[in-house]
Amino acid sequence: MRQLVIVERVCLIGHIVSMVFGLVGILLVVPNAEIIMNLTEVGQTAMQWSMAGGGVVYMILGAAAVFLYAYRTLGLGRALAFLLPSVFISLGSELSGTSTGFPFGHYSYLSGLGYKIAGLVPFTIPLSWFYVGCVSYLLARAGLEVDKKPSLLRHIGAIALGALLLTSWDFVLDPAMSQTSLPFWYWQQPGPFFGMPYQNFAGWLGTGSLFMTVAAFLWRNNPIKLERSQLNLPLIVYLGNFTFATVMSLAAGFSIPVLLGLLTGVAPALALWWQGSNGQPVAIEPATQEISVANVKVALK
Incomplete structure (x- = not known):
C-alpha cells in the first residue's frame, strides 16, 4: 500500500508540474518565439516536447493519480464503477457533439491533445472527464454526508452538486482554451458567453x-465514508485544474468566467471539503471489493 501511495503522489506532482510547464509554454514561449531561440539545445528540446505532448501528459497523469486514489480509498470495484461510465458516456457525448452539435454545440478539436478517436475526439478528453468528474462527485457526496445519512434527496443533491462543480471548471477553461494563441478546439458557431454557446x-x-x-x-x-484528510487529493486536483484554467482565462482577458467559476465551483468545493466526513474511517473489506467488481461486470454485459 505504501508503494501505491508513492506512485499516486508522483502522478499527482507530475500532473501539477505538467500544468505549470504548459502554462509557461502557452503564455510565455509561444507568443514570444525569440525566447525559444535563446534557449539551450536541451531547453529547446524540452519546449518542443511540451508543445507536442504536454497536454497529453498532464491529463494522463491526472487520471492516473485519481484512479490510484480511488483504488486505494474505495476499492478496485468502485474505482472501475466510476471510471468506465465516465469515460464511455463522456466519449459518447463528445463524439456526438463533434459530429452533430448535440449536446454541446458545434465545435471541433485541433491538435495538441493526442490521438483522436474516430478522427474527432482526443483520447485524453474522456480521461479529463473522469478525473475532474470523480473528484467533484466525491467532494459533493462526502460534503452532503450521503453515506452517513442516506436519502434520495441527498443522492440527487450530490449528483447535482458534483455536475455543477464539473461544469464550473468548464466555465473558466473553455473560453481560454478555444481562444488562446495556441487553441486546442474551436467553436464553429461561437456563442454569447465569451465565445461559448449556452x-x-x-x-x-x-x-x-x-x-x-x-x-x-x-x-x-457499498457506503463510502472518508475522513476529511482523505478528501485532500480530490480538493487539490480540483483546485489545481481550476487554477490552470483561471490563469489561462485571465491571460486572455476573461475575468467574468473566473468570477463565476469561483462562485459556483471553488467556493462550494471548499465548503464541501470542510463539511466532509467527520465520522470514522471505514476499512474496505476484501469481500466488499469483490461484490463491487461483480456489479461492474454485470453492468457491462
Whole structure:
C-alpha cells in the first residue's frame, strides 16, 4: 500500500508540474518565439516536447493519480464503477457533439491533445472527464454526508452538486482554451458567453449528471465514508485544474468566467471539503471489493 501511495503522489506532482510547464509554454514561449531561440539545445528540446505532448501528459497523469486514489480509498470495484461510465458516456457525448452539435454545440478539436478517436475526439478528453468528474462527485457526496445519512434527496443533491462543480471548471477553461494563441478546439458557431454557446453548459451538466448517476447506482450497496484528510487529493486536483484554467482565462482577458467559476465551483468545493466526513474511517473489506467488481461486470454485459 505504501508503494501505491508513492506512485499516486508522483502522478499527482507530475500532473501539477505538467500544468505549470504548459502554462509557461502557452503564455510565455509561444507568443514570444525569440525566447525559444535563446534557449539551450536541451531547453529547446524540452519546449518542443511540451508543445507536442504536454497536454497529453498532464491529463494522463491526472487520471492516473485519481484512479490510484480511488483504488486505494474505495476499492478496485468502485474505482472501475466510476471510471468506465465516465469515460464511455463522456466519449459518447463528445463524439456526438463533434459530429452533430448535440449536446454541446458545434465545435471541433485541433491538435495538441493526442490521438483522436474516430478522427474527432482526443483520447485524453474522456480521461479529463473522469478525473475532474470523480473528484467533484466525491467532494459533493462526502460534503452532503450521503453515506452517513442516506436519502434520495441527498443522492440527487450530490449528483447535482458534483455536475455543477464539473461544469464550473468548464466555465473558466473553455473560453481560454478555444481562444488562446495556441487553441486546442474551436467553436464553429461561437456563442454569447465569451465565445461559448449556452447549450454547452447544458451538455456538461447533463453528461456529468448521467455518469455520476450511473456510478451512484453501481455504488448503491457499498457506503463510502472518508475522513476529511482523505478528501485532500480530490480538493487539490480540483483546485489545481481550476487554477490552470483561471490563469489561462485571465491571460486572455476573461475575468467574468473566473468570477463565476469561483462562485459556483471553488467556493462550494471548499465548503464541501470542510463539511466532509467527520465520522470514522471505514476499512474496505476484501469481500466488499469483490461484490463491487461483480456489479461492474454485470453492468457491462
